[in-house]
Amino acid sequence: MTAFGKLIRTTAFRLTLVYLALFALFAASLLGYFAWNTRRLITEQISTTVTAEISEMIDIYSRRGLHGLGLTIESRALRPGANLYLVTTPTGQAIAGNVGSLAPGVMGSSGWSETFYRRFDDRGEENHRALVYVTQLSNGFRLLIGRDLEERRRMFGIVAKAAQWSVLVVVVLGIGGGIFVARRVLRRIDAMTGTTRRIMAGDLSGRLPVGRSGDELDRLAENLNAMLERIEALMTGLKEVSDNIAHDLKTPLTRLRNRAEEALAKSRTEGEYRSALERTIEESDGLIRTFNALLMIARAESGQARGDMVDFDAAEVANGIHELYEPLAEDDGMVLRVKAVAAPLHGNRELISQALANLVENAIKYGKPAALPLGAEAAAVSKEIWIEARRQGDQVLLSVTDRGPGIPETERKHAVERFVRLEASRTLPGSGLGLSLASAVATLHGGELRLSDANPGLVATLLLPAAAGLPARLAAQTADVPQKAA
Amino acid sequence: MEAEPVTGPVSEMRLLIIEDDRESADYLVKAFREVGHIADLASDGEEGLAMAETGDYDVLVVDRMLPKRDGLSLIGVLRDKGDRTPVLILSALGQVDDRIKGLRAGGDDYLPKPYAFAELLARVEVLSRRHGGPAEETVYRVGDLELDRLSHRVARGKDELTLQPREFRLLEYLMKHAGQVVTRTMLLENVWDYHFDPQTNVIDVHISRLRSKIDKGFERPLLHTIRGAGYMIRDGLR
Numbered sequence: 001m002t003a004f005g006k007l008i009r010t011t012a013f014r015l016t017l018v019y020l021a022l023f024a025l026f027a028a029s030l031l032g033y034f035a036w037n038t039r040r041l042i043t044e045q046i047s048t049t050v051t052a053e054i055s056e057m058i059d060i061y062s063r064r065g066l067h068g069l070g071l072t073i074e075s076r077a078l079r080p081g082a083n084l085y086l087v088t089t090p091t092g093q094a095i096a097g098n099v100g101s102l103a104p105g106v107m108g109s110s111g112w113s114e115t116f117y118r119r120f121d122d123r124g125e126e127n128h129r130a131l132v133y134v135t136q137l138s139n140g141f142r143l144l145i146g147r148d149l150e151e152r153r154r155m156f157g158i159v160a161k162a163a164q165w166s167v168l169v170v171v172v173l174g175i176g177g178g179i180f181v182a183r184r185v186l187r188r189i190d191a192m193t194g195t196t197r198r199i200m201a202g203d204l205s206g207r208l209p210v211g212r213s214g215d216e217l218d219r220l221a222e223n224l225n226a227m228l229e230r231i232e233a234l235m236t237g238l239k240e241v242s243d244n245i246a247h248d249l250k251t252p253l254t255r256l257r258n259r260a261e262e263a264l265a266k267s268r269t270e271g272e273y274r275s276a277l278e279r280t281i282e283e284s285d286g287l288i289r290t291f292n293a294l295l296m297i298a299r300a301e302s303g304q305a306r307g308d309m310v311d312f313d314a315a316e317v318a319n320g321i322h323e324l325y326e327p328l329a330e331d332d333g334m335v336l337r338v339k340a341v342a343a344p345l346h347g348n349r350e351l352i353s354q355a356l357a358n359l360v361e362n363a364i365k366y367g368k369p370a371a372l373p374l375g376a377e378a379a380a381v382s383k384e385i386w387i388e389a390r391r392q393g394d395q396v397l398l399s400v401t402d403r404g405p406g407i408p409e410t411e412r413k414h415a416v417e418r419f420v421r422l423e424a425s426r427t428l429p430g431s432g433l434g435l436s437l438a439s440a441v442a443t444l445h446g447g448e449l450r451l452s453d454a455n456p457g458l459v460a461t462l463l464l465p466a467a468a469g470l471p472a473r474l475a476a477q478t479a480d481v482p483q484k485a486a
Numbered sequence: 487m488e489a490e491p492v493t494g495p496v497s498e499m500r501l502l503i504i505e506d507d508r509e510s511a512d513y514l515v516k517a518f519r520e521v522g523h524i525a526d527l528a529s530d531g532e533e534g535l536a537m538a539e540t541g542d543y544d545v546l547v548v549d550r551m552l553p554k555r556d557g558l559s560l561i562g563v564l565r566d567k568g569d570r571t572p573v574l575i576l577s578a579l580g581q582v583d584d585r586i587k588g589l590r591a592g593g594d595d596y597l598p599k600p601y602a603f604a605e606l607l608a609r610v611e612v613l614s615r616r617h618g619g620p621a622e623e624t625v626y627r628v629g630d631l632e633l634d635r636l637s638h639r640v641a642r643g644k645d646e647l648t649l650q651p652r653e654f655r656l657l658e659y660l661m662k663h664a665g666q667v668v669t670r671t672m673l674l675e676n677v678w679d680y681h682f683d684p685q686t687n688v689i690d691v692h693i694s695r696l697r698s699k700i701d702k703g704f705e706r707p708l709l710h711t712i713r714g715a716g717y718m719i720r721d722g723l724r
Binding site for chain 1: 598600678682683695714
């Protein structure tokens with residue numbers, strides 16, 4: 001496409017053309033209105049003057065007779081720029097005036113008419129136009145008074161010329177302005193297109209130029225930049241995941257392979273083979289779990305799990321998870337407690353339950369009090385893990401508090417990342433994905449996972465936006481009660 | 487392990503496996519035959535549909551992604567024709583919403599790949615029993631253990647047992663499938679209604695609490711751990 005072709009194809013240029021047509025139409029109608037009114041005004045002025053002169057002449061005729069009228073007319077007819085005068089006898093003979101010839105029949109009809117005439121002293125061939133009034137005097141004499149319309153014609157000519165020029169100016173200015181605007185827009189669009197091409201070619205760090213005017217193109221560029229930001233973050237996340245997968249899944253895979261190899265090389269008895277195979281299955285189950293968790297995180301982060309959102313009570317989730325994990329905690333020498341107040345949530349119940357379960361599992365695993373000699377009472381407190389659900393303003397807080405060693409402030413952000421297992425926990429089993437999943441689930445619901453200090457210990461809180469009003473499901477349950485009783 | 491059979495005394499089942507991957511299909515057929523079931527094989531959706539319509543099967547095991555006709559549409563056709571044969575869907579898509587999609591399409595259970603054969607077997611056996619099994623009884627009995635579902639009363643011999651509500655539901659599920667293996671995932675799904683995979687042995691702890699209530703102090707244990715698979719409630723002598 002040629003540069004010009006591109007230019008005239010722009011929206012700006014096309015819009016300019018439309019405006020141009022509109023303005024031309026406007027100018028034409030304005031001038032037309034002006035011309036028509038001017039013409040009317042001139043005609044009116046002429047007829048007023050002529051009417052006045054006619055009645056004056058009739059007056060003179062009635063007082064001074066035909067002779068007086070003739071004298072007056074002759075004297076007036078000789079003035080420069082004079083009106084047209086003609087007095088005829090009943091037989092049509094001209095006896096006074098400055099009109100040489102007239103279109104036939106004009107003198108015959110009384111009243112207003114537009115006609116062609118020639119002056120008495122005019123030697124040219126040309127006929128002029130005039131507006132005339134003919135009246136019959138007594139005795140059959142007829143009087144004509146009129147005015148040349150040259151003035152009106154000239155006026156019309158001026159207006160027509162003005163119209164031509166103004167249309168020309170509008171067209172030139174319009175096309176020029178259109179090209180100017182279109183080129184300006186085109187330059188910016190071309191800059192954007194160039195950047196997007198670079199981005200498509202793989203340079204995700206590129207950003208569109210944003211001007212300072214805050215116009216629609218700037219807003220568009222800002223939005224596109226925000227989108228690019230998100231895409232880049234997702235891509236970075238993806239790359240990180242694949243790096244982590246490569247790194248962290250290869251370890252158990254290597255272990256798996258080594259064991260199989262070792263069993264092949266050394267095992268003699270069926271029991272030895274069997275135990276080697278059992279460990280292989282265990283190891284691969286662990287791998288599958290890790291894969292599932294990773295997939296779940298990826299889906300939560302990409303927002304794909306959004307489809308299954310329902311209204312439910314956070315307290316139910318807290319109580320459910322408490323019920324599920326309470327025996328496990330007790331077996332581990334901990335005490336799991338719950339404090340839940342009804343708090344409506346809208347979201348994926350399964351995912352939020354799992355996120356909370358992960359936090360509880362972490363608390364049970366890592367929340368054991370430091371092995372310092374403590375008083376009996378302090379020891380009882382420090383074995384407690386609290387699950388809490390409550391509403392705070394327009395947020396629902398689901399938190400798990402332990403009295404363990406906590407996570408140093410500097411490491412908290414790091415702890416949420418995938419596969420991160422803080423130094424202190426390296427020796428315990430786990431995939432290192434629990435907090436990442438909890439965090440991804442919170443983000444999916446428009447909330448966040450916050451880790452803070454419980455002095456001593458760790459508070460892991462899922463901050464989620466509260467659902468408006470009472471969840472439908474809860475309302476339905478309340479409504480169910482009398483039915484069940486009946 | 488050697489002493490405990492992987493399966494309970496469940497009668498022979500006729501299974502149709504609809505799976506296009508030759509190796510996994512052969513493995514399944516062989517594995518089902520080894521534990522005493524009859525397993526037929528169809529390797530694409532159309533063949534599977536034709537066989538399911540003509541053969542009298544107890545359970546269909548259907549892969550979701552099949553050539554010629556996908557698994558969900560196959561189930562849809564069967565259900566539209568009023569065929570209520572239990573279907574277990576096998577799928578590499580293991581996420582929560584895929585499972586819901588599968589169950590909505592008319593599947594009775596959903597198992598993501600990769601799976602343990604013990605898990606598949608346990609689920610298929612439970613499905614099959616549901617198919618031809620007796621109507622829901624009011625009182626479940628295993629040996630001298632009795633559970634009354636209406637009065638929520640549990641007794642072993644002459645001793646009345648006090649169970650927490652969740653322990654009651656756990657025992658109820660186990661007894662409903664007495665003589666069958668139920669896996670940890672099945673318990674988590676059916677007793678707790680969670681479909682995620684806890685990283686810890688949380689179910690084992692609940693089982694051991696239940697066991698201490700129903701088996702402790704009695705000569706003959708009823709609640710058995712089936713290694714590598716799950717749990718089974720059963721009167722040891724039968």
